[in-house]
Amino acid sequence: MTKPAALFVALGAAAIAFVVAYAYPAFASEALPWYYPADHAWVVEVRPTGVAIDLYARLAQACLAWSVVFAVALPIARRRREIGPRAVGLVAAWALTAIAFAMLFFAWTLHYRVPVPVPSEVR
Helix, strand or coil: CHHHHHHHHHHHHHHHHHHHHHHHHHHCCCCEEEEECCCCEEEEECCCCCCCECHHHHHHHHHHHHHHHHHHHHHHHHHCCCCCHHHHHHHHHHHHHHHHHHHHHHHHHHHCCCCCCCCCCCC
């Protein structure tokens, strides 16, 4: 039972890293690549100046964090002789708590966001 438990612990740690890395740019002033679909251009900046998408950069950052943490956590978890059900439960609880907090944060942020229409050019 140690191998499946070690895999579960590593996946749980990686899930926590994914959530934290995905939500981190919302809390910190971190420059990210933003995609401007109207201009078909990428710009690295903290806040966009127009209609832009940062989803691709956030997902890339989160996937990189997931990969690094999983690659580090799996060998460490496999070295443990016994991973009990309490440890597995704690990892699951931490992962679900991180996911719930991130979802609630983004729901809160989007609920109070007031969209400002972009002026369109008349030709």
